[in-house]
Amino acid sequence: MICTVLGAGVAGLCAATVLAERGAEVRVIDPGLAQPASMLAGGMIAPFCEGESAPDLVVQIGQTAADWWQDRIGPITRRGTLVIAPSRDQVELDRFARATSGHVWSRPAELEPALEGRFARGLFFGAEAHMDPRAALRLLRTRADGLGVTFATDGDEVGQVIDCRGWAARDHLPDLRAVRGEMLLVDAPDVTLSRTLRLLHPRFPCYIVPRGEGRYMIGATMVESADSGPVTARAVMELLSAAYTVHPAFAEARVIEVSAGLRPAFADNIPVLRQLDGRFYLNGMYRHGFLMAPHLAEQLADTLMGGLQNAG
Amino acid sequence: MFYGVELESRLMLGTAQYPSPAVLQQAIQASGTEVITVSLRREGQGGAGFRDLIAASGCRILPNTAGCHTAAEAVTTAQMAREVFQTNWIKLEVIGHADTLQPDPFALVEAARVLCADGFEVFPYTTEDLILGEKLVEAGCQVLMPWGAPIGSGQGLRNIDGLRAMRAHFPDIPLVVDAGIGAPSQAAQAMELGYDAVLLNTAVAKALDPVAMAAAFGQAVRAGQMAAQAGLMPRRDMAAASTPIFGMADFSASEGM
Numbered sequence: 001m002i003c004t005v006l007g008a009g010v011a012g013l014c015a016a017t018v019l020a021e022r023g024a025e026v027r028v029i030d031p032g033l034a035q036p037a038s039m040l041a042g043g044m045i046a047p048f049c050e051g052e053s054a055p056d057l058v059v060q061i062g063q064t065a066a067d068w069w070q071d072r073i074g075p076i077t078r079r080g081t082l083v084i085a086p087s088r089d090q091v092e093l094d095r096f097a098r099a100t101s102g103h104v105w106s107r108p109a110e111l112e113p114a115l116e117g118r119f120a121r122g123l124f125f126g127a128e129a130h131m132d133p134r135a136a137l138r139l140l141r142t143r144a145d146g147l148g149v150t151f152a153t154d155g156d157e158v159g160q161v162i163d164c165r166g167w168a169a170r171d172h173l174p175d176l177r178a179v180r181g182e183m184l185l186v187d188a189p190d191v192t193l194s195r196t197l198r199l200l201h202p203r204f205p206c207y208i209v210p211r212g213e214g215r216y217m218i219g220a221t222m223v224e225s226a227d228s229g230p231v232t233a234r235a236v237m238e239l240l241s242a243a244y245t246v247h248p249a250f251a252e253a254r255v256i257e258v259s260a261g262l263r264p265a266f267a268d269n270i271p272v273l274r275q276l277d278g279r280f281y282l283n284g285m286y287r288h289g290f291l292m293a294p295h296l297a298e299q300l301a302d303t304l305m306g307g308l309q310n311a312g
Numbered sequence: 313m314f315y316g317v318e319l320e321s322r323l324m325l326g327t328a329q330y331p332s333p334a335v336l337q338q339a340i341q342a343s344g345t346e347v348i349t350v351s352l353r354r355e356g357q358g359g360a361g362f363r364d365l366i367a368a369s370g371c372r373i374l375p376n377t378a379g380c381h382t383a384a385e386a387v388t389t390a391q392m393a394r395e396v397f398q399t400n401w402i403k404l405e406v407i408g409h410a411d412t413l414q415p416d417p418f419a420l421v422e423a424a425r426v427l428c429a430d431g432f433e434v435f436p437y438t439t440e441d442l443i444l445g446e447k448l449v450e451a452g453c454q455v456l457m458p459w460g461a462p463i464g465s466g467q468g469l470r471n472i473d474g475l476r477a478m479r480a481h482f483p484d485i486p487l488v489v490d491a492g493i494g495a496p497s498q499a500a501q502a503m504e505l506g507y508d509a510v511l512l513n514t515a516v517a518k519a520l521d522p523v524a525m526a527a528a529f530g531q532a533v534r535a536g537q538m539a540a541q542a543g544l545m546p547r548r549d550m551a552a553a554s555t556p557i558f559g560m561a562d563f564s565a566s567e568g569m
Contacts, residue, residue: 053331099520177333177361202464202514227358234354267365269332 001305002159004029008151009036010133010289011271011282012164013140014297017072019162020147022301027150027158036137037166038289040183040261042209042219043133044196045069046081047291048102048125057270058288059101061295066129068294073139076131077210079195082111083123086245090121092200097123114192114247130196130209133290160304162280166264167226169283172276176283178226178262181219182235186243188253189214199242206242215256218243231258263287273299280304314347314455314486314509315401315433317372321346322503323533324374324488325526326513333365335522340369343526344534347372349403349511352393353379363396374435376403381410383423390427402427403457403490403511405437413463415439421447428452437490440474442481449485456482457490457511460502464514466494469501479506496525496532503536504544 001024005016008030016026047062070076083103085093097103106124109116141151163169170176193216197208209217221235236258243250266272266284271292274281280303282296324347330336340348348371350363367373375393380386383406390402406423408416415437421444427434428451436448440458448456458478461467469475470492479487489502490511499510510533519525 055331095518177365178358180358223354223359224362225355225358226361227356265332267332267337268334 001025003027003162003304004157004159005162005164006030006157007036007164007166007168008032008141009164009166009285010038010041010137011166011285011293011296012036012162013137013144014293015162015164015282015300016149017140017144017147018294018297018301019304020144020149022305024301024305025148025159026144027152027155028144029152029155029157031153034168035259035261037181037261037263037285038137039134040181040220040259041133041289042183042196042207042217043131043136043290044081044207044209045076045129045131045291046125046196048100048128049081049083049198050288050291051101052096052099053269054288055268055270058292062288062291063127065291065294069131069136069290072143073131073136076129076136077195078129080111080124080126081128081130081196081198082106082108083125083198083200084108084115084119084246085200087120089201092202093121093123096200100125102127112193112195112197118247128196131290132211136290160280161278162282162300164282166283166285167262169264169281172279173274173281173283175266176264177224177267178228179265179286180221180223180225180227180260181263182221182223182231182239182258182260183217183219184231184236184239184255185211185257185259186216186218186250186253187214187256188216188250190249190252191216191247193247197246199246201242201245204238204242206239208243208246216243216250216253226262228260228262231260235260271296273303275303314435319346319509320344321530321533322509322537323499323530324349324490324509324511325516326376326511327351327366328378328513329517330522333362336366336517337369338523339516339526340366340371342523343516343530345371345526345530347374347509349374349376349513350397351376351378352396353377353385353389357392357396372401373397373399374401374403375399376437377405377423379407380405381407381416381419383419383426386419386423387426390423390432391430394432400431400433401435402432403435403437415459417441417444420444421451424448424451424453435488435490440471440478442478445478445482445485449482455486455488457488459491460489460498461492463491465492466515467492468494468498469505472501472505475502475507476505496528499529500532500536500539503533504539506540509533 051059108122265286377386486508493512
């Protein structure tokens with residue numbers, strides 16, 4: 001089977017990899033004009049935390065994602081997620097506990113000694129994981145390369161077309177919308193955190209994901225907008241003040257990157273595989289690209305080649 | 313009548329913080345609301361995707377100036393809202409403090425004056441202060457929206473006597489309790505006080521099941537409205553026994569004789 005995958009973000013790379021694993025001849029076309037939204041992702045495999053706002057489907061399927069990634073790109077960081085809240089927003093923590101599963105109450109400083117004396121209690125989601133999305137995409141691409149997948153910036157769409165272009169596919173998917181996200185990357189060698197932290201706040205929730213060597217990704221805003229322009233001052237202020245609330249040493253951090261991107265989303269915010277006029281569309285990743293793209297890629301391969309694989 | 317518009321449902325719903333636009337849409341339907349508020353300050357012109365989705369609900373849109381801290385910002389946002397939503401309605405919100413989200417009464421009156429003169433139909437988010445209410449009416453507002461409690465706090469009606477006084481002071485102005493409502497019982501209470509409508513967001517959007525909570529609020533607002541129309545019995549300090557006590561023996565008086 002010959003396939004052309006459009007787009008080399010997380011959806012496209014997962015689709016290309018799985019199809020190639022099952023014996024398809026795959027070509028990926030990405031003009032490389034825009035940075036994929038997944039390059040700005042947190043890289044969290046946090047199905048239980050996402051359950052706060054996402055439906056059960058995402059929680060269930062998301063639990064298979066960590067193993068999928070680990071099988072293909074090697075070890076990912078499996079140290080769980082710690083959810084905390086400022087003392088006056090403790091009700092947010094209680095609400096989060098009610099809205100999610102897979103957690104235990106814990107003393108934050110026991111998990112992250114750097115938080116000693118700062119937060120009396122937290123929710124620990126032990127089964128969650130994270131990875132550096134850029135490294136993960138690079139490694140997945142290398143793996144796809146090894147499976148014979150070819151990459152091009154343009155060319156003919158031969159064979160079965162799988163459109164994974166994210167927001168760029170809106171010309172074919174009129175119900176797609178963009179949810180703007182803004183993130184920071186900081187160098188904060190004075191802060192020592194080993195796992196993903198989520199700070200709950202009624203207005204500015206944020207997460208901090210360790211990227212190793214004293215670097216942290218701080219994200220991310222959620223704005224109902226298709227404006228991909230530069231990060232706003234408000235976003236930087238909100239994200240940094242949230243980080244500062246987690247640990248004051250973030251005030252001394254060097255800001256090494258500020259980026260804004262557009263998450264492609266459907267009305268229910270659930271990533272989905274669609275078949276339309278002979279094409280497949282793997283889109284609407286919203287906040288769940290790393291969590292859901294592997295499953296959708298497998299689903300795609302089952303639909304396209306299930307018979308083949310069974311016969312083989 | 314809200315600027316000449318008769319509303320069957322007296323629940324107005326905010327559209328922020330829902331798990332998804334699909335859930336928001338279901339919540340709108342379950343609540344029976346006819347008016348939804350939408351913010352614009354942060355989303356700007358780029359928010360068309362979300363706006364198209366909520367416009368599909370068929371509800372009347374009440375754009376708001378949430379996130380504005382000065383009169384000038386609020387006026388600019390209102391003008392943009394009029395263009396984007398093709399409506400003169402504007403929920404005027406001028407925040408005095410980013411942390412407490414308390415309205416800035418001075419900037420509010422200033423912005424209301426400018427907007428009313430410019431043909432806007434202003435729904436000002438205010439406190440229960442009577443003089444402030446008078447200044448807003450003087451500025452041209454034909455609806456007032458006092459807070460129940462600080463935004464997102466879920467405390468309910470924090471100053472019931474103040475809200476009651478406001479109802480008595482402005483018998484002919486439609487009054488809407490806006491902000492602070494956390495439970496359907498509190499929304500019903502506002503309606504029982506004779507308020508014309510209730511506006512809320514977080515209590516529904518952040519419920520574990522927003523659609524079910526929206527339905528609960530819809531019914532509570534309806535119940536409160538019916539109760540107010542039916543005429544609530546006056547509160548008494550003592551039990552009102554249904555059996556006449558005339559002629560009964562007075563034990564306390566006979567004791568010790």
